[in-house]
Amino acid sequence: MTLRLPAPDGTLHAYEPRAEPLAATASSAGSAFTSRTVFSAAHVVADPYADTTPDGPAAVDWDATLAFRRHLWAHGLGVAEAMDTAQRGMGLDWAGAAELIRRSAAEARAVGGRIACGVGTDQLTAGTPAEVRAAYEEQLAVVEEAGAQAILMASRALAASAHSPEEYLEVYGHLLRQAAEPVVLHWLGPMFDPALEGYWGSADLDRATDTFLEVIAAHPDKVDGVKISLLDAGREVDLRRRLPKGVRCYTGDDFHYPELIAGDAQGFSHALLGIFDPLGPLAAEAVRVLDTGDTQGFRALLDPTVALSRHLFQAPTRFYKTGVVLLAWLAGHQSHFTMVGGLQSARSLPHLARAYQLADTLGLFPDPARAEERMRTLLSLYGVDQ
Template sequence: MTLRLPSAGGGSYPYTPRSEPARFTGGGAPLVSRTVLAAAHVVADPRADTSPDAPAAVDWDATLAFRRHLWSHGLGVAEAMDTAQRGMGLDWAGAAELIRRSAAEAKAVGGRIACGAGTDQLAPGPASLADVRAAYEEQLALVEESGAQAVLMASRALAAAATTPDDYLGVYAPLLRQAAAPVVLHWLGPMFDPALEGYWGSADLDTATETFLQVIAEHPAKVDGIKVSLLDAGREIELRRRLPAGVRCYTGDDFHYPELIEGDERGFSHALLGVFDPLGPVAAQAVRVLDTGDTKGFRQLLDPTVELARHLFRAPTRFYKTGVVFLAWLAGHQDHFTMVGGLQSARSLPHLARAYELADGLGLFPDPGRAEARMRSLLGVYGAPA
């Protein structure tokens, strides 16, 4: 059957959904040539009596089931990151519970997990550098006690409190010294969070890069890798070439990930990506192809997904989570399109319709008929003819 999908200009156009999904099977050999983690979303409890300003109500069964889905394809899970709506609906209490539950599930199924440690338990308003450091220490301890690898997330409070690059060095250096195991350092650009403008002590990215590299150079044994989320492929390549031996680059570039993961004669990026939440099965299959040395086959699988990724992450980029959860609903990983904090309203109907069309064209939906029916029901809710 044909759907009429709304266009950005106010009209509509016919679309005929595909009848068969592409075949991206779970299981198989472990991923070898690249370490790949998907930053996973949380599933809200749609029946909870809550409000956008109240603590998040999470459907824990569906949330953990989605992580098992990612692990079943051989991917690692990056937990309690910005994809899980940290700072956009999920507070520290909810994130702490998410870390505990997901880390226990990872241990039970043998899945790889890394979890975000930040400072979002601090009250709104000014905080001292000592407050920031103490908040980081609390979250780092919880992540390590859970048995997960820590990702030191960029901190809004630190961005607000720091006045010089030395302030960043003074916070990160003791954290790295006391970390029980090597961590991942996360540089999240302001397109993902405007409050992080000027992170590492300067709005000039060249200057900020020098501070970032200084933190790593002074503690290379405590840094497993860096996650770079600046949506600038050239800068990421330059940065990864300057990393100390043994320190990995995990791309967080949801616009250029195929070329960055493939790499060049001087190296490559591993991956820690929010877009691999909806693209998990095809991403895992592509990396298995890459494991055989078939770079052409790798790109043939992954390159067609970039149009969808760029659509989901288009400005304002921080609202990409809405499209991610929408696709999880269409794919059958949850039975509703509701998000913590009411963020399901953050993208327009034409934006969601285009996401459906692109994902369906890639064969991402295990049951295309169910995805079509759910898209049709959403159009009805909006009063749009289907």
């Protein structure tokens, strides 16, 4: 049946949903990738029956949240846990994140899944560099005790308190010296979080990059890799060519990921991406094609997904989680379109309708009829008659 979808100009247009999902190769599902290390940053599923407020503690549906992680692991993807995709600092506080880390790490052990978890300072709203360091240490201990790899995330509190590159060097140097295992360093740009403007001690990205590389060069044995989320493919390529031997570059560029993962004659990026939450099975299939050396086949599968990703991550980029959770609901991974902090209201109906259309065109929904019916319900709630 035809759906009438709202456009940004207020008009309605007819869309004919597809009848069948994309035919995916399932024979190798769950097997390890051989050419790239790939993480999907994963969203959390809210408890829709909880009596909460937008600024209160997050109420999480743990069964559905962990089931989604099992879905990602079943396709061979690693899970990047308690990252910004899980609404860290946008509905999920440190207490909730710590519980998420413990539960997901235990689930990873049970099913043999790979997991890395975000270490930040979100128990602070502000503080001195020493207090920031202590907050990082507390979270690092939780992640290491859970048996997960640590991802040192950018800190709003450090961005607010540090006045020079040297203060970043001191804080990160201290953390890397005490980390039990090599970590991933995460540089999240201000398009994802405006509070991180000027990270690494300078708003000049060239100078910031130099400081970032100085941190890595001083402790290459403690850095597994770096995750770059600046939405600037050229800058990422330049940075990965300057990394010490053995330090990986994990792309966090949700605009240019196919070309960055495919790479060039001088190297390639691994992946740690929020867009691989809704793209999980398709992304896994594409990487397995790349494992065979078929770069053209990899690009043929993944390039068509970029339009959806650019739509979900359009400015203000930090609200991309709303589209991610919408697609999880439409795909049947959760029974409702509710988010912690009430963030389901952060995108307009035309934006959500376009996300549905792009995802349906790609064949991302295992049950297109269910996705259509759920989209029809959402449109009805907004007063769009069919």
